[in-house]
Amino acid sequence: MKLHIKGFLLTRLYQLGGMRDQVLIDLTLQAYSLQGRYAVNSLHVALDELSAAGLVARNAPQLITENGSDVLPREVLSFYYQLTPFGLTRMEDTGLLSREGGVMEEYCA
Amino acid sequence: MQAPPYAARLQSTLQRHYARNQRWGFMWALWTAILWGAWYVPGTALWYEAPYVDIPQDQQSLKLAATAVMTWVHALAVFVFLLLWNGVLGKVGDYARTMVRFRRISKWYALASLCGGPMAIFGSYMAMGYVGPVFAAVTSLFYPVIGAVVARLWYREKISTRAALGMVIIMGGGLVIYGPGLFGEVGGDNAWLGYLGGIMSALGWGMEGAVAARAMDVTDPDVGIHCRFSFEILFWGILILPALALFTSLPIGELLLTTVQNPKAMVWIVLASACHAYCYTAFYKSFSLIGVGRGEAIGNLYAVFALLFIAAFTLQMPPWYFLVGLILTVAGSFVMFGESAENVAQLRDNPAGEHA
Numbered sequence: 001m002k003l004h005i006k007g008f009l010l011t012r013l014y015q016l017g018g019m020r021d022q023v024l025i026d027l028t029l030q031a032y033s034l035q036g037r038y039a040v041n042s043l044h045v046a047l048d049e050l051s052a053a054g055l056v057a058r059n060a061p062q063l064i065t066e067n068g069s070d071v072l073p074r075e076v077l078s079f080y081y082q083l084t085p086f087g088l089t090r091m092e093d094t095g096l097l098s099r100e101g102g103v104m105e106e107y108c109a
Numbered sequence: 110m111q112a113p114p115y116a117a118r119l120q121s122t123l124q125r126h127y128a129r130n131q132r133w134g135f136m137w138a139l140w141t142a143i144l145w146g147a148w149y150v151p152g153t154a155l156w157y158e159a160p161y162v163d164i165p166q167d168q169q170s171l172k173l174a175a176t177a178v179m180t181w182v183h184a185l186a187v188f189v190f191l192l193l194w195n196g197v198l199g200k201v202g203d204y205a206r207t208m209v210r211f212r213r214i215s216k217w218y219a220l221a222s223l224c225g226g227p228m229a230i231f232g233s234y235m236a237m238g239y240v241g242p243v244f245a246a247v248t249s250l251f252y253p254v255i256g257a258v259v260a261r262l263w264y265r266e267k268i269s270t271r272a273a274l275g276m277v278i279i280m281g282g283g284l285v286i287y288g289p290g291l292f293g294e295v296g297g298d299n300a301w302l303g304y305l306g307g308i309m310s311a312l313g314w315g316m317e318g319a320v321a322a323r324a325m326d327v328t329d330p331d332v333g334i335h336c337r338f339s340f341e342i343l344f345w346g347i348l349i350l351p352a353l354a355l356f357t358s359l360p361i362g363e364l365l366l367t368t369v370q371n372p373k374a375m376v377w378i379v380l381a382s383a384c385h386a387y388c389y390t391a392f393y394k395s396f397s398l399i400g401v402g403r404g405e406a407i408g409n410l411y412a413v414f415a416l417l418f419i420a421a422f423t424l425q426m427p428p429w430y431f432l433v434g435l436i437l438t439v440a441g442s443f444v445m446f447g448e449s450a451e452n453v454a455q456l457r458d459n460p461a462g463e464h465a
Contacts (some may be wrong), residue, residue, distance in 0.1 A: 004203050053456060
């Protein structure tokens with residue numbers, strides 16, 4: 001069975017060291033066969049929750065122009081997300097990361 | 110007109126982003142209080158229907174058994190409402206993915222359901238039965254303190270002076286609303302059981318938030334509340350009710366059958382469950398945006414909404430001191446909401462920090 005979505009976001013950030021939200025969200029949409037504005041917004045909310053809880057850090061804020069098929073071009077906020085030491089500890093606590101540093105790859109999409 | 114420079118636009122967009130998250134967090138917490146207050150109407154009405162209305166006041170064990178049956182049927186209905194919610198949001202798959210990871214993740218929801226279900230609800234009914242309903246309401250008001258302290262000690266949740274002050278003012282408002290009724294209640298036979306129940310309810314509900322937030326760190330709050338109620342159903346349905354039926358002479362089966370066969374009782378249970386399901390959903394969603402301490406403190410406004418809903422349905426006006434309590438609780442909420450959005454955007458003391 002695939003990892004739950006927040007688990008997937010955390011393991012991807014661990015494996016790739018950090019990522020811009022657009023790239024991370026595209027990866028997740030692809031992995032879970034999701035699409036549409038609602039899915040994108042839900043993933044943004046999930047990232048906000050992970051940041052508020054201190055598991056990931058929102059770095060290098062930027063304004064980027066978004067060109068969606070369903071919306072007019074607009075300027076949106078984008079962050080570079082990275083795991084914090086607390087995030088790594090919480091991943092170990094919850095079995096998303098082994099003490100040796102391996103993620104639960106067999107569960108990943 | 111020329112657009113403002115990039116740095117200014119970025120700064121204002123960042124501020125709006127943090128403010129929006131803070132507003133959503135407080136909005137969810139306020140919905141918790143509204144729906145929790147609304148829950149008291151069908152929750153109380155249920156006691157006036159068979160089989161509950163037929164239980165004599167002095168038969169405490171039968172009353173507690175009835176409470177257990179009522180809570181289980183209620184939890185089953187809450188589960189159905191949450192299934193509907195997560196079905197519409199497209200999160201049923203994530204619910205299954207979270208539930209199966211019991212050993213490291215969903216066990217925390219199981220523990221949260223023990224704290225909020227058998228411990229807090231049972232404790233609250235003990236407080237009501239052995240001391241009185243006002244005492245039960247007053248002791249429950251203290252649960253945010255427990256939640257904030259546990260969250261602080263366990264995972265360093267930040268409680269600013271402003272948030273703590275708001276929390277104290279809201280609790281003070283609750284005390285003004287319920288406190289005067291307390292004088293006629295304290296004392297009586299086996300009162301210590303009621304006091305124990307009061308402590309259990311404050312500890313149970315306070316700890317529930319902190320325990321659930323540990324699992325919610327890595328899972329979705331909508332899914333989390335669904336997991337929590339799944340475990341509550343299992344605790345009551347597989348452990349507690351069968352144990353009561355097997356090892357005591359209490360008529361558990363009869364109570365269950367009479368409840369589900371009485372359409373009026375079921376209507377109240379369904380209405381109460383709808384309020385409770387979405388009240389708890391809002392409760393858990395607020396934790397992930399504004400933290401356990403703030404979410405629980407704003408949730409304490411249920412004291413105001415409960416009286417307002419009861420007044421609306423029974424046309425009995427609350428006493429004059431209700432207005433003082435109302436002013437205090439609203440003032441406390443504004444004190445908390447006045448905290449800077451940037452401060453609320455980072456709920457934990459994080460040594461790594463952010464470079465926003």
